[in-house]
Amino acid sequence: MATVRLTTLEQVPAPLYDAPVTSLADILEGPTLLHLPGRNARPLFVSVLLHGNEITGWHAIQQLLRKYRKALLPRALSVFIGNVAAARHGLRRLEGQPDYNRLWPGGESPGCAESAAAPSLARGPRLDPIAESAILAEVVAQMRARSVFASIDVHNNTGLNPHYACVNRLDRPFLHLATLFSRIVVYFTEPAGVQSAAFAPLCPSVTIECGKPGAPGAAAHAAEFIDAALHLAEFPQHGVAAHDIDLYHTVATVKIPDEVTISFDGSPADLEFVADLDHLNFRELAPGTPLARVRLGCPTPVAVPDGTGGNRWREFLAVRDGWLVFARALMPSMLTRDARVVRQDCLGYLMERLAPPH
DSSP states (O other): OBOOOOEEESSOOGGGGTOOGGGHHHHSSSSEEEEEOEEEEEEEEEEEOSSTTOOHHHHHHHHHHHHTTTSOEEEEEEEEEOOHHHHTTTOSSOBTOOOTTSOSTTSOOOOOOOOTTSOOOOBOOOBOHHHHHHHHHHHHHHHHHTTOOEEEEEEOOSSOOOOEEEESOOOHHHHHHHHTTOSEEEEOOOSSSOHHHHHTTTSOEEEEEOSSTTOTTHHHHHHHHHHHHHTOSSOOSSOOOGGGOEEEEEEEEEBOOTTOOEESSSOSOSEEEOTTGGGGTTOOBOTTOEEEEEOTTOSOOOBOBOSSSOBOGGGTEEEETTEEEESSOBEEESOOOOHHHHHHTOSEEEEEEOOOOO
């Protein structure tokens, strides 16, 4: 079993300025934490490539590195470059790897088993999830020692979604940081082990979702946001005005049981999803809105874990006249038509509108 180690750098290796994401594994030995100085010593932390196919964060960091190549950053910047091994193959993670955004301190015990129903993945060396979890704990420890100012985790998703921000706390600094990126903000507390939750006790932290990988303008938007955060001296003490934020609360994660077959092209399966599934994202949908046709004899088509091993899917969804439908008014996010992502992670999330805190 191969063991990965954290590399810590104090300057940018010259090849990184222009390196395509698929070549990072040739330049870096593995997960890498890069510390750069700035006029303000308290660093902004940015994590990219926790999922190897979510490339917008790396492209945004490259834009900033080139911009400040011969100039001092307005604030110290620490960048964690995550799963470069998976990035080489354009995959979320390799077979045998754990999910780099489920291993951060506060998460569950690390694991790396693949679903038997998952599409085949690129094979790499058998990896040690305990060691990778220790790497992420070391990243948190280094940033705690440096008195981190704020944290940004950059992601993409596979469905049609607007750019939006996610927070694990509803404190004012968190919401101010989030709305600097988008007026759409999602509050979530599950899944466990995510980067933003691990940093929340240290500083305002946010996850930004930048649409599909490679989408036009996504990297520029992320780079502008990171640059704006680098220029912040402090966070406002007043609350975010209600007219400046659309706030939602994630109430359910929808997963597909291993034994349930799925299709997105109309081919026979236990669940045959509607063709425009990802077009339902960020739309407030009425009860009865269909998601998929359900094969007769499939009693439990989906799973909504409750944290104790139970399945509370019937609180949110129902099977009516052979269709999987919403049981109540909800807004989905990250619904995806990518079978690999469904098996590795989930089908998507369900949200309800939340009044901004006063």
